[in-house]
Amino acid sequence: MLTRREGAICTVSMAALALVPLLAAAAGEPFYIGFVARIMIFGIAAVGLNFILGFGGMVSFGHAAFVGLGVYAVGLAVHHGVSDGFVHLGLVVALSAFAAFVIGAVCVRTSGLYFIMITLAFAQFLYFVGVGLKQYGGDDGLTFRGRSDFAAWLDLADAVTFYYFVWAILAAVLFVVYRFVQSRFGMALRGIRSNEQRIQGLGLPVFRYRLAAFVISGVICGIAGALLANLTQFVSPAYLHWTRSGDLLVMVIMGGFASVFGPVLGAALLLVLEELLSSYTEHWQLLLGPILILVVLFAKQGLMSALPPAGLQFKIRGHG
């Protein structure tokens, strides 16, 4: 639920993000524009994952599949000379919705550990499909030239324009997810997470609600993937790898799964740590692990609950 406190954190953060290109230009460090765009893209994906994790109680260990599908859809379309952004968007939404529908139709019948394992299995299946695509570089991936072309005035090749494009999509996704979460659908979803037996006894056909939520979540991640393809201009099965699904989970948990905005903070924390630590040592993951453990230990609801003002606490039952 969006508390007044979360609204404040979200508004301040989005305003700060909107200033980044100006500050980067002033500091003469254009690198940060691309870097923060990347944070926002993973933020979108993490918000998408959290829609089913935090609000639906479905812990998916395979959401890299949808991000990867978005990357491949845009990458291969551009590679084959299709650069129309609206075609890309339609393709990505259709593809990720279809994949989420098929995968979800199997997964959402299960729960707990089974759900985790089956989502993981599907994502790994797609990973190996990606490895097998020899004509597109297989394991090594494929670099392509060009970006989604939406309109003459929207030149995504320009780093600042692309940055604000990503910012606008992040804002739109946050707004939409916020509306969904507090709608009747969102209440039903929370009820399913809270007490599935009870909500069935009340007469809710649980399966179709969980599936619909899974599809919405998958499409959001697909859109993040499309943006990622535009940022990196590179497709590779690495985007589909299970460690990427793990990254998304870490972002959600560190940011705070009880909120809509929390996962964006998680994405920022993970990517900033990665950037900072890897500049000191190539064994940066050795340092990352303990830091993550400390964050989870000292901020049980993630960064979202650790930020001031702490006056309004989240009312949420611990998952256990």
Next chain:
Amino acid sequence: MAEALLATESLVKQFGGLCATDRVSLEVARGEVHALIGPNGAGKTTLVGQVTGAIRPDSGRMFFQGRDITALPAHRRAHLGLARSFQISSIFLDMTALDNVALAVQIHQGHSFRLWRNARADQSLRAPARATLDQVGLAARADVMAAELSHGEQRQLEIAMALASAPKLLLLDEPMAGMGPNESQRMIELLRSLKGKVTILLVEHDMDAVFALADRITVMVQGRIVASGQPSEIRANEEVRRAYLGDAGSPR
């Protein structure tokens, strides 16, 4: 038969070698409070589970308002007007009392695929939810998290959630379980106020409550119905005394 709101026809359910429901034929007449009693392990909860659709019987059939519901899934039965409360309080602990009931109203309305409007600002959900909370005596606790309600209040909330679906038949599985005397008395008053408005199938161990409320009583022992009749008949029934009432002392 024509009067029966709910009828089961030789229901059988076995768990391994144990026959939890042994050819049970039960009729609940429209408007009555029908108590189902029996010692622990008699199969009362299993029977309720089959009526609500949570458990599939091995054989036999069930009719609700004359319609065969044996093959219907639980959520469809709920929409026909079958509502239940659980033996162990089953509510949404991380929501307020009002949200709990509003969600029940929403599901009863059948319009949960609405993604945009704020459900908490929707008076078509909030108003009936408040009225139902008032009916069970929880109006003052509407904005309290369900997890923070007392045990007795949680049971009242459960009844409110069942009532929110305007049920034709209310299946109450031990609504007095774990309650102190004061809480029990309040629950008896609440159920008495519902008498005549809704048909109730009441599974209960509290004999004071059963004899205070029931129009008819059915006694189950080891999966089988051993007696069914008016409270006075049940009180006088020798077999019932021996099988069930005997060990707890005769009722009052």
